[in-house]
Amino acid sequence: MKKTAFIAIVGKPNVGKSSILNKILKQKVAIVSSKPQTTRTRIMGVLTENDTQLVFIDTPGLHKPRNSLDKYMLRSVNESVAGVDVCVLVVEADKEISREELQLTEKFKSMDIPAILVVNKIDTLKNKSVLAKQISDLSELYDFESIVPCSAQTGSGIDDIKLELNKLAYEGDFMFDEDTLTDQPERVIASEIIREKLLRLLDKEIPHGSAVFVERMKERTDSDIIDIDAVIYCERESHKGIIIGKGGSMLKKVGTYARQDMEKFFDCKINLQIWVKVKEDWRNRESILRSLGYDETDFQ
Numbered sequence: 001m002k003k004t005a006f007i008a009i010v011g012k013p014n015v016g017k018s019s020i021l022n023k024i025l026k027q028k029v030a031i032v033s034s035k036p037q038t039t040r041t042r043i044m045g046v047l048t049e050n051d052t053q054l055v056f057i058d059t060p061g062l063h064k065p066r067n068s069l070d071k072y073m074l075r076s077v078n079e080s081v082a083g084v085d086v087c088v089l090v091v092e093a094d095k096e097i098s099r100e101e102l103q104l105t106e107k108f109k110s111m112d113i114p115a116i117l118v119v120n121k122i123d124t125l126k127n128k129s130v131l132a133k134q135i136s137d138l139s140e141l142y143d144f145e146s147i148v149p150c151s152a153q154t155g156s157g158i159d160d161i162k163l164e165l166n167k168l169a170y171e172g173d174f175m176f177d178e179d180t181l182t183d184q185p186e187r188v189i190a191s192e193i194i195r196e197k198l199l200r201l202l203d204k205e206i207p208h209g210s211a212v213f214v215e216r217m218k219e220r221t222d223s224d225i226i227d228i229d230a231v232i233y234c235e236r237e238s239h240k241g242i243i244i245g246k247g248g249s250m251l252k253k254v255g256t257y258a259r260q261d262m263e264k265f266f267d268c269k270i271n272l273q274i275w276v277k278v279k280e281d282w283r284n285r286e287s288i289l290r291s292l293g294y295d296e297t298d299f300q
Contacts, residue, residue, distance in 0.1 A: 001051065001171050002051050002052070002053070002171070002172065002173055002174055003051060003052045003053070003166070003169035003170060003171055003172065004052070004053045004054070004055065004169055004170065004172050004173070004174055004175060005054055005055070005085045005086050005165065005168055005169040005170065006055045006057070006084040006085045006086070006175075007054060007055065007056050007057065007084055007085065007086045007087070007088060007165060008056075008057045008059060008084040008086075008087050008088070009021055009056060009057065009058050009059060009087075009088045009090060010059050010087055010088070010089055010090070010104055011089055011090035011091060011100075011101070011104070012091075012098050012100040012101060014092075015090045015091060015092045015120055015121075016090060016092070016120040016121060016152045017030075017058055017059070017090050018030035018043070018058050019120075019152035019153070020088075020090060020118065020120065020150070020152045020158070020161070021043070021045050021056055021058045022152075023152050023155055023158045024045070024047060024054075024056065024158060024161065024162060025045045025046075025047055025056075025181065027181055028261075028265070029043060029045045029181060029182040029184065029189075030043045030045070030058045030192075043057070043058040043182065043184060044056065044057055044058075044182055044183040044184070045058065045181065045182050046176050046180045046181060046182065046183075047162070048174065048176075048178045048179075048180070049162075052166050052169050053169075053174040053175065053176065053178075054162070054165055054166070054169065055175060055176065057084065084113070085113075085114070085168070085169075085170065086113070086114050086115065086116070086145075086165065086168045087104075087108060087113055087114070087115040087116075088115070088116055088118055088161070088165075089101070089104055089105070089108075089115055089116070089117050089118065089144075090118045090120050091117065091118070091119055091120070091134075091138065092119075092120055092121050093119050093120065093121045093122045093124060093125050093130075093131060093134065093149070094124075094125055094130050094131070094134065095134075097137060097138065097141070101138075101141070102141070105141040105142040108142050109142065114145050114168055115142060115144055115145065116144055116145050116146045116147070116148060116161070116164050116165070116168075117135075117138055117139075117142075117144045117146075117147045117148070118147075118148050118149075118150055118157075118161060119131065119134065119135065119138075119147070119148070119149045119150065120150055120151065120152055121151060121152075121153070122149045122150065122151050122156070122157070123151040123153055123154050123156065131149060135147055135149075145164065145167075145168060146164040148160045148161050148164060186217060186266070187214040187217050188214075189265065190214050190217060190228055190230065190262055191212040191213060191214045191230060192212070193258050193261045193262055193265070194212045194230055194232070194254065194255075194258045194274065195210070195211070195212045196258075196261075197253075197254045197257045197258045197261075198210050198212075198232070198243070198254060200257075201250065201253060201254060201257075202242065202243065202250075209234055209235040209236075209239060209283070210232055210233065210234045210235075210239070210243065211232070211233045211282060212230055212231070212232050212233070213230065213231050213233065214228060214229070214230045215229045215230065215231060216228065216229040217229075219268075223269075224268045224269060225268065225269045225270070225271055226266060226268055226269070226270050226271070227271045227273075228262070228270060228271065228272045228273070229273050229275075230272070230273070230274045230275070231274070231275050231276070231277055232274060232275070232276045232277070233277055233278075233279045233282055234276065234277075234278055234279070235278070235279065235280055235281060235282060235283075236278065236280070237278055239278075240276050240277075240278050243276050244276055251274060251276065254274065255272055255274050258272060258274075259272045
């Protein structure tokens with residue numbers, strides 16, 4: 001008998017939600033960086049093993065919105081929680097309970113939704129005894145189905161998360177083909193790979209004030225090569241100069257690292273061309289947000 005479950009991975013920014021998803025799938029479908037608010041949209045990942053299919057939705061970190069893009073991200077979290085069978089609340093080891101985590105557990109209560117608690121980054125703990133107190137405090141917030149300490153960095157606890165989620169899957173046909181990995185269009189995957197390199201290579205606000213749009217993605221008919229043309233939008237001329245770098249050095253580095261990741265993911269040669277353009281205050285300009293794939297109904 002086949003079993004399935006839709007699962008939302010939720011939590012505040014930078015707790016490791018995307019890293020956990022990538023570890024579970026054993027394939028990188030969500031970009032990762034050390035900076036908060038890396039994930040901007042809902043990213044779906046599908047794991048099919050034997051008779052069970054788990055469909056994961058990786059959500060943006062819950063935070064106070066400051067612009068139209070942030071409002072979209074907040075609504076994305078709320079809608080994801082409302083439409084799933086199970087929630088996975090990810091928290092960081094040895095951290096105080098945050099306002100965002102309190103909000104999420106209150107939402108679980110109002111919807112009476114099964115949830116498991118994952119305490120990530122246990123590999124960073126110098127004193128393991130603090131973990132027991134943290135788990136005890138969090139247990140008082142909600143009647144979690146289970147609590148799993150883990151490390152997305154080392155992979156410890158990842159199999160335990162899958163085991164607990166398998167227990168919560170219900171009988172039913174698979175929603176996706178068994179070889180499905182994600183619902184992300186190839187152009188979105190390519191643009192997110194470029195954005196990840198910006199997040200990793202640039203400091204402070206510049207990468208968060210940048211967006212990537214793939215204008216063209218076409219496989220050559222005479223060879224195993226995909227041509228990709230992408231544009232990086234930033235908010236200021238000064239940011240444009242930093243992204244390009246002296247003599248184009250930074251943009252070349254971004255392109256090189258992005259191309260390498262794309263070739264691994266798409267399993268073919270990539271010819272990547274990247275341009276940088278200024279779009280002032282694009283995070284509050286709905287026309288630009290729509291062109292980047294954000295739903296206009298989510299900006300309210």
